[in-house]
Amino acid sequence: MIFYIRNFFFAYIATIGFAILFNTPKSVLLKTGFGGAIGWGLYSYLNHITGNIVLATFIASFFIALIGEIFAITDRKPITVFIIPGIVPLVPGFGIYFTMLSILEQNYERAAQYGSEALLISIAIAGALTIVLSLNSYRKQLQQKSYKTPFK
Template identity: 30%
Template sequence: MVIQVMMAFVGSLGFAVIFRTKRERLLFTALGGGITWCLYLFCASRIPSYFACNLIAAIGAAVYGELMAHVFKTPPVVFRVPAMVPLIPGGSLYYTLSAALTKNQNLFIEKGMETIIIAFAISVGIVIVNLVCGPFRRDMIEPHE
């Protein structure tokens, strides 16, 4: 479990570097990925639902992005995207495509539905937080005069 959280941290850090995040924010963007994965693992040990676990973790990542955006006076996406990286359903998408290529219809349907459910849960989590936080969000970037 510790190794998984460390790898989520490193994966989020990698995406933050690719997106050219400022140095003083790198630790916090990577920390978001670690926290998101901790939340996912906690939920997965208690809730037997891909949708619920990913939804809760996505809400956690989006809230973290909002909080860090307020602290650093930046748009929430700077922190939200790297924090969501551990939730990306890359493995299930790979198995979906592999099943399609090998014409394994049952596995294709099973893994395809899993991929869609995870992606939908992440999207719904982001939308929920945007709906709740949007009206309270002030302009995070100073206006240019």
């Protein structure tokens, strides 16, 4: 249990750090950190339970995007303010680094293993964000249709 609390805290701090780096407004830094920390906590829990990094990344990215969507609506800020710093802890930098290192060491089998895993993680992140952003677009279209009056 202490492992997950520690992960939550460090992910919170790291997400706020990236949010500051990306010039996120100061008024939303704490919410941005919360989204990233929830995503990382969910990722580490699901990865421990299922052992499937790609599935854990997809679900965590999905929830980061949902949380970002909620915060974007309540704070009237762009959704990217919340999503981009929140996703950064899930980016497969470790896998990309070891892919390049394996290529330099001419260990192509290991490079293919690390590279394919990093690619699948990246696709999982992109897929989860695409689903949530599509739902957001659909919600906005429904909202606009409901505001139209039948009189001209």
